Amino acid sequence: MPKPPPFHIVFALFPDVTHLDFTGPHQILSRLPGAQVVIASEAGGEIEAEGLVFARVARLADIARCDLLCVPGGFGVTQAMADAAYLAQIRRLAAGARYVTSVCTGSLLLGAAGLLKGKRAACHWAWRDQLALFGATPDPARVARDGNVFTGGGVTAGIDFALTVVAEIAGDATAQAIQLAVEYAPDPPFHAGRPETAPPEVLARVQAIYGRGMDGRWAAARKAGEALLAQA
DSSP states (O other): OOOOOOEEEEEEEOTTOOHHHHHHHHHHHTTSTTEEEEEEESSOEEEEETTEEEEEEEEGGGOOOOSEEEEOOOTTHHHHTTOHHHHHHHHHHHHHOSEEEEETTHHHHHHHTTOOTTOEEOOOTTTGGGGGGGTOEEOOSSEEEETTEEEEOSTTHHHHHHHHHHHHHHOHHHHHHHHHHTTOOOOOSSSOSSTTTSOHHHHHHHHHHHHHHHHHHHHHHHHHHHHHHHHO
């Protein structure tokens, strides 16, 4: 029996990306049978992610195609939404991909690239409402699926998202085997991972931190949304 072709996975990074947004799902998806995983950015070379520097990053333009495209999030999303070259590469790779995916605020970049119009999508809770600017329906689910688009919520949802995708591609047994191999058995010490369950003073504290960049993010999202309307 001939060996099946590799399953090409590309993580499309940008400066100031949140590293767990892609290293979490990278850990899971790299164990998918036949997977070939590449991290890439518009410029290639090195990219910094919250104090960590990732080297030998490929250039998005040098990647002909992929089976699965994943766009992570991070504070750099505000600048990435205005990066026409980056968004063009996202659109190009998404056009030929079997699965178009994101983690956290990466869904805002899928939206800015025009890939979420009329679709449900998840996002980090603090920025989720901005999806509507791109014609998407914000979904509070930890993992949302709409056709071939899979989106994860906040940072740690990337692992749940990746296991969901593995199950879709290779079956539940394979996904469960990978889950067991990495001992993914969440048992958080606090129930403060969602705004609905966090103590009010904790929620207010985090909202104040995010609020410092909220105006800039909204402005960037509105501008990207207006650009999409102008292209329509």
